[in-house]
Amino acid sequence: MELYLQALKSNRLKITPRRKAVIDLFMKQGIQMGPYDVYEKLQNRLSVIGMPTVYRILDEFTKVGILVKSLSEDRQLRYALCALPGEHHHHFTCRKCRKVEEVAFCDFNKVSKFIEKNLKAKVEAHQLQIEGLCSKCK
């Protein structure tokens, strides 16, 4: 939790009950969630939270590296807590329970070199989505 609160502070975002609740929710759930999931689950904990607030917080958190945004195959927005903010890495998502785990390993160099050599292009970014079944679900 401290790690994330620090991220807020260093980005001059105030620590508000709603923001803490969102971090808390992601920490407790440990899964990928969309805006509506967050909205729904926080109705229980907070007297009230509006959808615009949810969207704004998820977006802010993504910008400061607390969450990573991805788009599932059904084209819905999904967010997951990022345990290694700032460091380049990827995430593995379980197709069944939506649990997200860090993959502290990236072997993109070869692909990158292949492209730079064969296409004479400059690779600037890559995004990798890895899905499957986690240890419990498989």
Place this chain on the structure above:
Amino acid sequence: MELYLQALKSNRLKITPRRKAVIDLFMKQGIQMGPYDVYEKLQNRLSVIGMPTVYRILDEFTKVGILVKSLSEDRQLRYALCALPGEHHHHFTCRKCRKVEEVAFCDFNKVSKFIEKNLKAKVEAHQLQIEGLCSKCK
């Protein structure tokens, strides 16, 4: 073109003027396009085409492997012609001109093994989006 028409036939999709026009457009443009781009550009060639038709065709084409669907960072739907339907590979997209090139190389095995070993999970699919500047734009 023949390759794509075959794909239509083998999936029992009729060869209609609109479908041919969409294939033709993607072949001539060679870039990633969204539904509205397609709609707009085809207004010139066809007397009229409706947005529902564009959406339906893009979706059908994706299902039969003629197009690959991706979601750009701005979360817009983008489609690109796939020159190697059926074979596992990736695409490189130029951030400036939106040109899409095939990357007939995938070095995902190591990452996959890393995950299966460390997370005890079963990797079922991965999607890689590679962006940068093509040879002309860089």
Place this chain on the structure above:
DNA sequence: TTCTAAACAGAAATGATTTCTGTTTATGAG
């Protein structure tokens, strides 16, 4: 404690995507 910019709720707007309905068309059978 006070003040001010940042957060926020709720309502309304937006805009991409989909559904619906009636018409047209590609294509296989005769």
Place this chain on the structure above:
DNA sequence: CTCATAAACAGAAATCATTTCTGTTTAGAA
């Protein structure tokens, strides 16, 4: 080469996730 029929299609309308707007509340620095 017709004809019949299921598939395609246009246009209008509906849907629904996301964003904007406005007035109110609040976190946190002074």
